[in-house]
Amino acid sequence: MYRAAGSHLRSLKHHGASRFASTNVVKQSSGGLFSWLLGGKSSQLPPLDVPLPGIAIPSPLPDFVEPSKTKVTTLPNGVKIASETSSSPAASVGLYIDCGSIYETPASSGVSHLLERMAFKSTVNRTHLRLVREVEAIGGNVSASASREQMSYTYDALKCYTPEMVEVLIDSVRNPAFLDWEVKEQLQNIKSEIADVSANPQGLLLEALHSAGYSGALAKPLMASESAVNQLDVSILEEFVAEHYTAPRMVLAASGVEHDALVSVVEPLLSDLPCVKRPEEPKSVYVGGDYRCQADSPSTHIALAFEVPGGWNQEKTAMVVTVLQMLMGGGGSFSAGGPGKGMHSRLYLRVLTNFQQIDSFSAFNSVYNNSGLFGIYAVTSPDFSSKAVDLAAGELLEIATPGKVTQEQLDRAKEATKSAVLMNLESRSIASEDIGRQVLTYGERKPIEYFLKTVEEITLNDILSTAKKMMSSPLTMASWGDVIHVPSYESVSRKFHSKLRPVPVPCPDRSAALPTMASHIILPPDDADENHNHQAEEEEREELGRDEDADDEEHGHGHPPALPPKAALPFSATCVRISRDSYPNLRALRNASSVSLADAAYVKISEGDYGYVLDDVPHFTDYLPDIPTYPNPLQDHPAYSTVKQYFVNEDDTVPQKVVVQKNSRRGVHFRRAGPRQRIYFGTDEVKACIVTCGGLCPGLNTVIRELVCGLSHMYNVSSIFGIQNGYKGFYSSNYLPLTPKSVNDIHKRGGTVLGTSRGGHDTKKIVDNIQDRGINQVYIIGGDGTQKGAYEIFKEIRKRGLKVSVAGVPKTIDNDIAIIDKSFGFDTAVEEAQRAIDSAHVEACSAENGIGLVKLMGRYSGFIAMYATLASRDVDCCLIPESPFYLDGEGGLLQYVEKRLKENKHMVIVVAEGAGQDLIAKSIATSDQQDASGNKLLLDIGLWLTHKIKDYFKSKKMEMTIKYIDPTYMIRAIPSNASDNVYCTLLAHSAIHGAMAGYSFTVGMVNGRHTYIPFYRVTSTRNKVKVTDRMWARLLSSTNQPSFLSQKDIDEASEADRLANRPPLPTGASSRVARSFDQSSSCSSNGEI
Known part of the structure; x- marks a missing residue:
């Protein structure tokens, strides 16, 4: 850039020492009265290329200045120091650590977010005020940022202050004081940040894409959730820093600093850091999924994404994706910026200029060490959202179609990519960051020539093959705003896959929505197949204190419950949400006389936001994590498809206690009943049976009728059988085929058309018969003893690893079933x-x-x-x-x-x-x-x-x-009378929806809402009148x-x-759980009207 000026001055270098233009050599000429206008008289200055006497001409700049090379020094303990020099008077120094949200555990969830906010606060050597004054004294600028895989702390100032910069930077990272009042202040700031997250839908959807698209570490939220904020404290910060801020995981990088001088300053300050072996990076599996959040917004925000296989560790693929983003381009319809937008990017030419309903349409990527996301983000008017999704899908498919990308478009994108990277590296802070992050990832910094050469070598075949590979992965989809018109996940996924891959629904504790939103749905993961991260699950179990392997073997628990594959999004929901960072408590309930040690693995207690506890029901994914799911046929059913938001949100819960004091906790909640968007049975594979046990009760025939008609009419199930004469009918083969026609008017008669019986049963014989006959849904209608039998049947089914749902419909004319408002027939x-x-x-x-x-x-x-x-x-x-x-x-x-x-x-x-x-x-x-x-x-x-x-x-x-x-x-x-007939219908339908969704439970109404209740809760106590x-x-x-x-x-x-009304409390549960359970026990579901 200096070459033009240098070559112009070379012609003057033999003129000797002289002075440039001076008043001493000015010649005057007269131009008359109007010289100021006509120029008739003016001062005649010598030309600028004529040297002035006594002024020496500076040496011309050389034709070529060799770029500074990055030098890397590794200290004996593993700390790396990397830098490059520059002619700039300023410098940028950064400390980069191989540590981010992927290393968080349920106990430390959100700690990376808090560490970012605690950066450059008080240290053991400096108060916060003194640190600020020292930065101000040298005109410096400090910042910190947390990402999923790395933490960074940076300091920019004049290079002459490098020792001061390094000392303050290292002191802030190594010696934070974590003063209690400062931590509380920053936690409060994070809460405000969470409350304002609705102002940034793009950031929200990026988080949602990770939560829905990944199972494992990358699904963990980058922003702390509200539940995490409430549990973070000084001790968690100190433990996390001590564990992860170790020498082999640190790189101190600088731009504009002499390397030897930098090493001499850094070495004494970091050489005593402990040399702890660098841990293996937590595993993540890309699974795909869907996130939807209904919000009060004039626009609809939509993102479609696919996996970038290999991430940065597959350098060629990462480079191709970078060029591909530039090729796609896009931006806001009224903005001048946007990556690669210009007048020639594909999204600008093909979308933004043609559809005025679209406010923004751009390609994006988020690449990590071993994986990444690539896709299109769009903002459009709600009524155009379906078309916008079609356009996004079409553009993504085009780049994976031979002949649709031209050589001219590729060449332009490659040049734009090189230009953007080179111009970005002109920034000291970006150059320093590039050094630090590359050394953390690769152990070295790749020369810029390597990057330019790799980009130049990219061909149309590379674009095509990479796009095809990405598009062959499961779709991840996220939408926010008025999402009513956003097409279903299945319909969009079909555009990319000729045969839709089944996409399993996540485990119970998943996802969240914004504070002001009406509803949200997360329907992730595709099955993880052989990549399922069993090792990561085992590590999580160990962290949760699961040390009862011997107990499991002794009591024959079968498969232990799988940990939820998803992490919590950092937003609170309008409906009470289940926090993903609240994992099932797997410890035995040793202190609860009503729950035996053998039952411990079947109890799922999770802490949620706002001081409540979810007492969850078993699910297939607890022991069969890789089974597929299917779209719910109700979405195309003429009677239900027109119902707005017919499907319940996966995270809705129902409180056992509805009357609470202003400052009291919210007690125990149960999972809300109702149809899910994804089900775990193909309608043609369902083989259901119904059994009635115990004494007679009004409504038995109504429940039987509605189970048969509901399965047939709602889910097109044709194989339905009645087990005659109670549990004993299972192993005496007393099966009665049931059809809507055969049960059409049985509700008008008392008793049960299936017959009933009292007494014990042989659980293993029953399950043998279920297994032999291929039954995969069992509906059991009966009272307290019958529900205990249903629980035993479920445990035997789970022990054998069978894909069988067990749904209990409680029947007791006395109304003494615990938890529920009332039983049918009452x-x-x-x-x-x-x-x-x-x-x-x-x-x-x-x-x-x-x-x-x-x-x-x-x-x-x-x-x-x-x-x-x-x-x-x-x-x-x-x-x-x-x-x-x-x-x-x-x-x-x-x-x-x-x-x-x-x-x-x-x-x-x-x-x-x-x-x-x-x-x-x-x-x-x-x-x-x-x-x-x-x-x-x-x-x-x-x-x-x-x-x-x-x-x-x-x-x-x-x-x-x-x-x-x-x-x-x-x-x-x-x-049964009219009121009980309606109630029986709702109970039967709720039971069907739950069984199709893969749960096993007792269904009942709690505070006017139908819920799925764990078997042990309805059988451990009785409901009694409180005198x-x-x-x-x-x-x-x-x-x-x-x-x-x-x-x-x-x-x-x-x-x-x-x-009697206090539920069993898990051993080892937190005091928060205990308080929630205690406060729930003060509420009776039948004690008040």
Whole structure:
């Protein structure tokens, strides 16, 4: 660049010493009055190429100045020092570390982001104020940045201050003080940064592409999530720095500094760093996937991407991708910039100039050591988003099609690439960064000539083969804004692949959305095939403290749960989200009496954002990580395809506790039920069976009907069988083919068309039969004991590694299933019980001192008796198992009956069948007989009370009439009412959706939302009436009966309620989990209306 000026001066070098233009040699000429206008008189200066006397001409610049070469010195401990000189008076020094978000663990998630913000704060040698003043004193500029694979700290100033720059830089990196108040301040800043992330949709989608597109290290978020911010502290920072900021992983790079001088300054400051063996880079597997976030935005942002195989370690491919990006170009429709936009890039000529609906359309790439992403990012109006996706797909396919890229376009792109790189390297800071990152990656800095030569050698065949290779990988797709019109993942993927590869849905804890968004969906990963990172999973398990291999072998757990392959995006969702950095707790639940050590591997407890805990259900990917998924046929179903957002978000959860205080934690949540966009069964491979167990209940036939019709009509399943006479029907081969026609009107009849039975079963025989007959979906309808059996069947299925979903539909007329709002048949039972109460009231009113005594269902829980009493308003006394009563003495039941008869001349008593069993046992000889299901046989409390009341009034010589009504078996056998029919339908459909999505669970309604609940949660405790809650107080107020409880009884009942409703707590769980579980136990799903 200096050659023109130098050659012009060479012609003057023999003129000797002289001075240039001076007033001493100016000749005057007169031009008259108007000389200023006409130029008639002017000062005559000598030409500029005439030397002036006494002025020496400087030596001309040489024709060629050899570029500075990069020199690298490696200290004995492994630290590398690399630099190049320049004629510039300024210098740039940087410290680069082979450490980034890929090295984070669930416990340290987000630490790279925090380290970036903690750079150049207080050190053990300097306060933050002193450090700032020292930088200001030499006019310097400092910065830090975190990436997925590397951390960088840089300092720019005049080169004469190199020693000061190096000393401050190294002190900041090696000796950070991590003062508590500074850490808290930066954590608060990160929270603000997360809250503002919606202002940067492009950055959001880049994060989403990694989270959806990768399984493993590269899926981990670069920006800290809200849950991570809440757990980061000084100790995590110190541990991370101590582990990763080691000598072999550091490069100090400089531009504009003499190498020997730099080494002399750096060596004393870094030579004592520990020489720890450089660890192997965490593995990542590209799997592809889909991310969608519905947001209130006038535009739709869309990105399509594919894998760059090999990353920087395949230099030729990386170079081709760089040229390819320049070839594609693009940019904003009204901007002057954009990589390669100009007037000749393909995206500018073919897209931006032709479609005014598109605001931005550009190619991008993100390349890492061993992989990368290449694709197109577009911003368009929502109604044009479908067309924009077609255009993006078309442009990507064009470059992978022979003859579509011309030699002229390639030559222009190559020259533009070389020009851009060379001009960028004119910057000191970029040159220093290039040195540092290349030495970290390759151990050396490749000469610029190597780069230019490689670019020049790229051919059209290289472009074609690289594009084909990228496009053969699974598609990764991300969209944000008004995404209603964005085409489905499957339809876009088909454009690139003649046969769509199945794309498995991620494990439960995945993804997130923005704070202001309505919904989001992440549907990643394609199967990892042989590249699945089992080693990385084992390392993660060890970090989580999974040390029970011996226990697994002893108890035959089969495959341990796979770790979730995805990491959390750093955004909070409108619907409560599951944080990806919250992995399932795999420790045995040693302290929970209701969950055995053998059950520990089947419990999935995850900590989520905002202080809640997800009690998740098992999924196929826990033990079958590589099975394929399929698009849900409901998206093309005429009855469902028109429903806006019919599919539930993968991360939606339902809280067990809906009433919380301002500052309290949000307790336990369960996975929301409903259809998923991706399912784990092809509709033609489903072979489903249905079984009913236990006692009769209104609604059994309705559930059977809706399961058959739902499978057939929604998912086109044709192989559906009924197992006759309960669990035993499995191994006696009592199979009944079921079709929508055969079950069309069974809901109008009571009982179950499949028959039922009580008693034990042989789990292994059942699973043998399931396996032999190729059954892959099992729907089990029954109560507490039946759901325990379903749990045992699931465990045996998982132990064998079978692809079989087990869906439990809870049935108990007593409504004593834990967690859920109510069980089906309950509304019908209450309605029919009220009719019985009405009859008893008529009988009582028709006789002098008449008593109507009604016995209702309720072996352990008195919900039917309580609700029927409240609905009737004619009941004078309600007796339930949860509220002990006594007969004789002051305040006893008999005295109260006498008092009420004297006041009203009649009364109605409602008693649950399980009430007063202790009184009966004391008064008569009893035996501990059990029914076939192992339940203790109850004595007839109604008949016993009838005799006691008669004896009492006989002793009082009072006339009275008592009518005893027992409608229990009549109620069990009737068909369900309208309300229960609707509820049965929703339960059946939710069960189908969950089974098709690969879950095993008990389905139920929690706080009005259908959910998937772990088997162990609905079988570990019973739902009971809380006699210390307001609902029971309302009943006492309605009947005016005494409570029959002493203060001691009340205290004991309150403590029993708390312990009975507390879910099992995993050993080793954090205090946060414990608090969330404790606070959830204070809420009853049935205690309030």
